[in-house]
Amino acid sequence: MAEGRRGKRLRGWLAGFLVALTAAGCHPMDDLLVTIFGRSMREQPSLDPYDQPLLPAEGTVPFAAGNFPPADGVVQLGQAESAAEFPAPVQPIQLLQQAPEIMELQNPVEPTAGSLARGEEMFNRACSPCHGAGGLGDGPVTEAGMLSFSLLTDEAQEYPDGYIYTIIRVGRGAMPALGHQVAHFDRWHLVNYVRELQGVTPADPTAQDAEDR
Ligand code: HEC
Numbered sequence: 001m002a003e004g005r006r007g008k009r010l011r012g013w014l015a016g017f018l019v020a021l022t023a024a025g026c027h028p029m030d031d032l033l034v035t036i037f038g039r040s041m042r043e044q045p046s047l048d049p050y051d052q053p054l055l056p057a058e059g060t061v062p063f064a065a066g067n068f069p070p071a072d073g074v075v076q077l078g079q080a081e082s083a084a085e086f087p088a089p090v091q092p093i094q095l096l097q098q099a100p101e102i103m104e105l106q107n108p109v110e111p112t113a114g115s116l117a118r119g120e121e122m123f124n125r126a127c128s129p130c131h132g133a134g135g136l137g138d139g140p141v142t143e144a145g146m147l148s149f150s151l152l153t154d155e156a157q158e159y160p161d162g163y164i165y166t167i168i169r170v171g172r173g174a175m176p177a178l179g180h181q182v183a184h185f186d187r188w189h190l191v192n193y194v195r196e197l198q199g200v201t202p203a204d205p206t207a208q209d210a211e212d213r
Contacts, residue, residue, distance in 0.1 A: 086184055092170045092177070098163070105162025109188035111195065119193025122186050126168075126178055135197040147174045157198045164191045 030040035047053060087105055095102055109115050124133060130146055132138035137150035150156065168187045171177030182190065 087165075090166060090170060092172060095163070095166050095170055095172055102162050102166045103160050105160075105165055107161040107165070107188055107191055109185060109192060111192040115189045115192050116196055118186065119189035119191075119196070122182065122190050123193050123197075126182055127190070130175070135194065149175070151194055152198055157200060161188075161191045161195075164194055 027040075027042060030042045033040040085108065088101070090099070090102060123135075127135075128139055129141050130137075130139045131149065131151055132142075135151035137148040139146075142148040165187045167175065168182055168190060169177065169179035179187075
C-alpha cells in the first residue's frame with residue numbers, strides 16, 4: 001500500500017533523526033548556537049552541582065567575618081564573649097516605633113583607632129554608594145535616582161547608637177536591610193565611624209574625657 005510505505009519511510013527518517021540527536025549529545029539547540037557563535041551557555045566556568053568550590057588561601061581571614069585585624073599581629077577585632085552579647089532579632093516596625101530594646105542598646109565597642117579604621121573601610125564599601133564618602137547623602141547612586149539622605153543632620157546626630165546599629169541591620173523605608181552582609185561588630189564599628197563623620201566622636205578618642213562618652 002502506498003500509505004504504508006510512506007508511513008514506514010517517515011518512521012525511518014524520524015528514527016534516524018533521533019539517533020543523530022543522541023549522537024550529538026542531545027543538545028541540538030546548543031550545537032546550533034555553537035555553529036553560529038562558536039560557543040553556547042552550556043559550557044561556562046560556573047560550578048556544576050556537587051562541584052567543590054575552591055577553598056580560600058591558607059591563613060586568610062574572610063573580610064565579612066568582622067574579625068579584620070586592627071593591626072599587625074592583632075586578630076579578631078570584636079569577638080563576642082558569649083552569644084548573650086548579641087541583641088535579639090528585631091523587626092523593621094520596631095525601628096519605626098523606636099522601641100526601647102533598640103533605643104537603649106549599648107555600644108560595646110570603644111571608638112579606638114582600629115574600630116574607626118574598620119568602620120571607614122566598611123562605610124566606603126556598604127554605605128558610601130548612597131550616603132557619600134563624607135556622609136552628606138551625595139553618593140554616586142543618588143545620581144541614578146536613589147533618595148539622597150545626609151547622615152550629618154541634627155536628627156541623625158541625635159539618634160542613639162542602637163538606632164544606627166539597627167537601621168543597618170533591618171533597613172528603613174528606601175534604605176535596604178544590610179544585616180545579612182554587615183556582621184554584628186562591623187555594625188558597631190560603622191556606628192563609631194558615622195559618629196566620627198558627624199563630629200560627635202573626636203578623631204582621636206584617647207584625647208576624650210571619660211565623662212563625655
Ligand atoms: C541603597 C542606598 C543606601 C545604602 C547602601 C545605605 N543607606 Fe542609609 N539610608 C538610605 C536612605 C534612602 C535613607 C532614608 C530612609 C527612609 O526612607 O526613611 C537612609 C537612612 C539612613 C539613616 C537615618 C538617617 C536619618 O536622618 O533618619 C542612617 C543612620 C543610615 N541610613 C545609615 C546607613 C549606614 C551606616 C549605611 C551602611 C552600612 C547605609 N545607611 C547604607 C539609603 C542607603
